[in-house]
Amino acid sequence: MKKLIIAEKPSVARNIADAINAKIRKDGFIEGNDYVITWAFGHLLQLYDVKDYDPSLKGWRLENFPYIPQEFKYKVKTSGMNKQQVDSGAQKQIDIINSLIARSDIEGIIAATDDDREGQVIFDEITIYLKTKKPVERLLLNEWTIDEVKRGLQNLKPNSKMQSLQDAGLGRQLADWLIGINLTSVATVKYRGDEKIKVLNIGRVLLPTLKIIYDRDKEIESFQESRYYKLIAEFNTRQKITFEGTYYEDDNEKFEQQEYLDVINGKIKGKNAVVMSKTVEKKKEYPPFLFNLSNLQGTVTSKYKDWTSDKVLKTAQSLYEKKAITYPRTASQVLDESLIEKTEKVLNAHKQGNPFASEIIFHTAKRIFDSKKVESHSAIIPTYMVPGNLTNDEKIVYDEIKNRFLAQFMPVAESEETILTIKIDDEILKGIFISKGKVQLTEGWKKIEKVTVKEVNLPRLTEKEPLVVKNGKVTEIKRKAPKAHNEKTLLRVMETCGKSYEKEDSEEMMLAILSGFSIGTPATRAETIKKLKDVGYVRAKGKSLVCTELGKMLVESFPVPDLFDLEYTGKLEKTLSDIEKKKFQKSDFINMIVEFINQSVNAIKKDPNFGAKGTVSSDVEILGQCPECNSPVVETAKSFGCSNWKNGCKFAIWKDDRYITGFGKQVSPEMVKLLLQNGRVGFRGLKSKKGTTFAAYFHYTKDENTSRYNWSMEFIDN
Incomplete structure (x- = not known):
């Protein structure tokens, strides 16, 4: 009998196969004596869209929201080129995984995705979708070296032990779906502004990050020179x-x-x-703490031209998959004490041939090893495997990580003031x-980090x-105006949720970061910054980040202020961290999000100040307010319609409306005024097909199924 290992990516699957000497390569998997190794490509699945639950909800219409599914369902992810089609590669791989699980010689499954919230979700959504019944175990590793893979396979955990991590991951996924789907849809429909704006993206992490940049822009704008x-x-x-x-x-x-x-x-x-x-x-000047992801991104983006935090993350991920460094998506800046022996082995591997080898001495100071200051994953360090086939980009990131690691074991720098x-x-x-x-007595670690020493x-x-x-x-x-945020400073504000500390590189800050009270996670912050630029809310100005006009409009007029509030966003992220630590229930978190969605959608719908409005010149008579978007309704050659028609509003009452003319009446400005003001308009002397006359109120109401306006009649009792 064998066990099926499901890795997060093909490159990781190959690392596992190398470690266990599995050599039979087939379409979509690798087979060995005791294990079959297959893989995902990150997320193979995605949550249903609204239209998947109900085809009649395909179009974005205000009356369809808020939409809260009774049960959340998954489907194979759609193609990046065409959202209407299933990703054929993902479908093929899901079918391969399903067939491997069904094999009679497969007695159990091993989850080998990244040991974090997102990795847990990538695996668990597969087993949920495929309704897997076979026992599932979890492989927990911090690096993909041969020694670590072998050790991990000897120390598997039941996947059920990861329930709180799954709850946190799924809680994040569902919350972001609810906020993104509902508020993006309603905001886009309500806004209908510039024709170039197809979608107004609203997100739990996106908007507070935008607000950080907006606030700094305003500080610069209002700065008084002195x-x-x-x-x-x-x-x-x-x-x-x-x-x-x-x-x-x-x-x-x-x-x-x-x-x-x-x-x-x-x-x-x-x-x-x-x-x-x-x-x-x-x-005494101690070296900066070991890198977590945010500090690594900040260092590289500030030191090298044309680097973004997203590029740093992708490069670090590549190094991780090449077995060159430990897990990169970490918030910790120290190492767990259980890694002391392994770290000494790593140090010995890297000090060989170093020009300062005689000064590099292993020790176990609390600045390096402190289990109380490690959350899930230790700081990023090299592995014992010295890589020889790195790209130029990989070499830049690897050298920063390696030098920061070696600096910890160099003499402390000393100066005399x-x-x-x-x-x-x-x-x-x-x-x-x-x-x-100031005179530098001992350069110490500064020699490795190439820190310029300025003496007076x-x-x-x-x-x-x-x-x-x-x-x-x-x-x-x-006096200088504040500087616009760059990726380094923005990451720091996101990491600490806007809290400032006397020393950036301090234990107080380290503990604050590990509390989970932050904007996003190490894994998502780079993606958030990239998306802000992609959706047009922020633009790069050299290394600086500044708001676009669209970004400013959103901050200044969007009627859900909580989404811009760093404190509120930090509490949501802290709650997800507490779910992971079994201090909070996922169901309570989702209920909280649903309540927030209901309130927010209603606030957007009712807000008269948010969204583009049709404008009319002062000499045009306004007959009333459009029931769709609150813009002025005016007379045109053929109809009485919404002045916001250029932005997509289709409300209109046609002058030759057959329903009205069929009763011997005409659509007039006075009639439209009364209708828009009172919701109905009364007529006497209406003629039926039999020739009799009668009185009635006419209503012009929207059919929820077709989204079209139709007339209905209410007889007036004579």
Whole structure:
């Protein structure tokens, strides 16, 4: 008997096959003595569209939403080229997997997709769709090296133990479907703006990310240019060595009035001064923590031209599948303590031939190994396998990861900081001058990370040592406007949900990131930034990201403010994290989302300020409001119709309407006014086919099945 292993991608399946020596390659799978290995291509399946549940809902119409399925169903994913057709490759692979599961010699199934929320869903949706009955186990790995695959197959877990991870993954998937399908549909129908805009994309992670960029744009736009001034003096020692000092009053060196400093500057030239105090402090500078995905993306995109966070993720994923690095989609910046022995093996493999090999020494400091600060996956490090066939892009990302890893085991960098406090011999002078110097004593890890060391040398001075003011200069400094977000800064705000920390590379920030209170996950943030650009909400300006007019319109007028609220979005992501930790139920989360959807759809429908409106010139008579989009209804040559017809609104009452003329009446402006105002219009003297006269109210109402407006009649009791 054999077990069927289902991997996430063909490349991973090949890694597993290499580890277990499975060599018989067939169409869609690889077979060995004890295992058959097959694969997905990421998601082979997708959730039903609305029209799949009910064909009559094919068109996007406001009255069809909100739509909440009684039961969520899956189908084989559609083609990227034609959404009306099934992806033939996905269909073929699903059929292969189904036939392999059905084989009589297959006694069980092993899930070998990525060990994360999304990987769990990719596998579980297959077994849900195929209604699998055979026992399922889970292979949990952090890398695809031969040793790890063999170890993992000896330590399989029942897939049922992954229920909370599945709940979190499916909870995310269903929530994003509900928000995306309902709000995208209603917003698009309600907006009907520029003809170039086919779809107005609304998403749980998309909109708060857009708001971050919008807020920064507004900060820049509203920035008021201002200046401040500093007084810099040059001092001479007895040995005629010159150095500079900055003027301070009450611990402040920035002054709003240039004239004030000009007066002081005019008094100090040639004056005697004295060193009042001298402090010398040795400082240790530790290397930055190991990379998580966001920090890796931020480092590479800021250092190299034409790199995006999405490109970094794809390159890191390729390195992972080539067995060169550990799992990349992680939020952790340290390693689990169980990896100490393995990490030493990795270090020994990579220090060989390194020019600083003699300085690289293994140790187990808490800055590197701390299980309490690891969430699901440890930080990204190289594996023990030194790759030899990397592309140029892969080499860039790999070297960053490798060097950050090696830096942890290099000597700590040490510097000496000197602060001189200087007083000028003038009783009227209120303040003091301060000089700061820095000398790098030990470069340590900075040599590997190629960190530029900037030194400021001060002369060797002692307290009470006399000086002379050579001259002074008042410097004008313009306050700079905030910089537009780039991918590095945007990722940091998403990662910390807008919370700022005194030090970016701090343990406090590390713990905050691991709490799950964030916008998106390491796996989805790059995709979100890419989608913002793809859907036209954001554009790249060099390395900066700025809002487009469409993006601004959405932030300023979309009537669901919670979707732009970082706090609200962070709570949703935190709730998904809590589901994974068994602190919250998936059903309660979905109920919460459904309630949010109902409220949001109604808010969009009722909001008079959101959505494009037809405009009319001041000399045209407005007969009333369109019942479809609230735009003005006006008279045209052949009808009384909505002024928003260019944007797709089709509401109209034709002047030669046969239903009305059949009763001997004409459609007039007065009739249309009454109809739009009261919902009905009354007529007397109507003629029936038999020639009798009667009175009735006419109603013009929409048929929910055809979306067409029809007349109906209500007799008036004489």
